[in-house]
Each structure stands twice: as C-alpha cells, then as structure tokens.
Amino acid sequence: MKKFLIILLLCTSAAKAQIPIVGTVVKKVIKAIDLKIQRLQNETIWLQNAQKQIENTLSKLRLNEISNWTDKQQTLYSGYYKELWQIKAFISDYRRIKELAQKQTALVGQYQRAWSLFKGDKHFTVEELLHMQQVYSGILEASLKNLDELISIATAGRTQMSDAQRLELITKADDQLDENYNDLKQFNSQNQMLSLRRASDLNELQTLKNYYDLH
Numbered sequence: 001m002k003k004f005l006i007i008l009l010l011c012t013s014a015a016k017a018q019i020p021i022v023g024t025v026v027k028k029v030i031k032a033i034d035l036k037i038q039r040l041q042n043e044t045i046w047l048q049n050a051q052k053q054i055e056n057t058l059s060k061l062r063l064n065e066i067s068n069w070t071d072k073q074q075t076l077y078s079g080y081y082k083e084l085w086q087i088k089a090f091i092s093d094y095r096r097i098k099e100l101a102q103k104q105t106a107l108v109g110q111y112q113r114a115w116s117l118f119k120g121d122k123h124f125t126v127e128e129l130l131h132m133q134q135v136y137s138g139i140l141e142a143s144l145k146n147l148d149e150l151i152s153i154a155t156a157g158r159t160q161m162s163d164a165q166r167l168e169l170i171t172k173a174d175d176q177l178d179e180n181y182n183d184l185k186q187f188n189s190q191n192q193m194l195s196l197r198r199a200s201d202l203n204e205l206q207t208l209k210n211y212y213d214l215h
Contacts, residue, residue, distance in 0.1 A: 033105070139180055
C-alpha cells in the first residue's frame with residue numbers, strides 16, 4: 001500500500017510538472033502569432049505609403065489634362081496606373097488578412113481568460129487541467145499554421161496566382177479560423193458545465209456561475 005502511494009504521488013507530481021511545460025509551449029505560440037501580426041501590420045503600412053506616393057505623383061502630373069502624348073509617355077503613365085492598381089489590390093488582401101490576424105488575437109485572448117479561470121477552479125483535477133492544456137495547444141498550433149498560410153498568400157507574387165485564387169485561399173483560411181474559434185468556445189463551455197455539475201449545493205452553483213460570468 002505504501003509503495004502504491006509513493007507511485008501515485010510521483011505520477012501526480014509529474015503531471016503537475018507537465019502543465020507549466022505545456023504552458024511554455026503555448027506562450028511561444030502566442031509570441032509567434034504576435035510577431036507575425038506585427039509583420040503584417042508593418043507591411044500593410046508600407047503598401048499604404050507606396051500607394052500614397054504613386055497617387056501624389058499622378059495628381060501632380062494631372063494626366064487628364066495632358067494632350068498630344070507620345071507613345072513613350074503613354075506607356076510610362078500606363079505603367080503608373082497599372083502599378084497603382086496592383087498596390088491597391090495588395091492592400092485589399094492585406095486588410096482582409098489583417099482582420100483574420102485580429103480574429104486570431106481574439107482567439108488567444110479567449111484561451112488566456114478561460115485557462116486562468118479553469119486552473120483556479122478546485123473542481124478540476126491535475127490530470128484534467130493537463131488534458132485542457134493539450135487541447136488548447138492543439139487549437140493554438142492550428143491557429144499559428146493558419147496564420148503562416150495567410151502570410152504566404154500575402155507575400156506570394158501576384159503573377160503566381162490569380163485574384164480569384166488568392167480570394168479563395170483567404171476565404172478558406174477564414175473558415176478554418178472560425179472552426180478553430182468555435183472549437184475553443186465549445187471546449188470552454190463543456191469545461192464550465194462540468195464544473196457546474198460538480199457543485200455541492202445551490203450556493204456553490206451560483207458562485208461558479210458568477211465566477212464564469214454565466215447568467
């Protein structure tokens with residue numbers, strides 16, 4: 001019996017030790033997501049500045065009032081318009097991708113809030129908390145992979161894929177992100193309901209509802 005208790009204590013200690021390890025992995029994922037979002041924001045600003053410069057140049061030239069163009073001038077100014085259109089198309093892509101990145105930031109925020117509540121809830125065992133972290137790690141890893149795909153779409157040359165293809169891939173990434181977000185919400189809800197079912201009386205039940213902001 002004594003030997004069994006020692007083994008049980010060792011297993012419990014090992015499980016407790018694994019929680020901060022998994023938590024460290026999740027923190028790395030969160031940091032990686034933040035860095036990628038920052039890069040997207042910086043590249044969006046660069047594109048917007050490039051658009052402004054081209055538009056200012058076109059405004060100064062007052063192309064509509066120029067008459068008797070030579071073939072060379074027409075080619076030159078046509079190039080300006082083409083470049084401007086391409087940059088605007090890029091910015092449109094970046095805005096959608098930036099919105100998706102912000103969604104992923106919200107997903108991480110949902111995880112952080114839920115985890116801080118669950119680990120302070122006495123109704124969960126160490127093993128259950130460890131399982132939660134494993135599930136959360138999987139969701140966040142999928143979120144990070146999704147963001148990697150978005151960045152590859154944003155940085156791919158426009159000659160490598162059509163606008164329709166880019167739009168299709170962005171929409172697909174959006175759908176995947178919504179799926180990840182819904183999985184997270186469902187998992188959080190299941191854990192909250194499990195805790196409520198373990199309440200010993202009505203007073204504790206109400207305390208838990210307040211704790212999880214359930215009304």
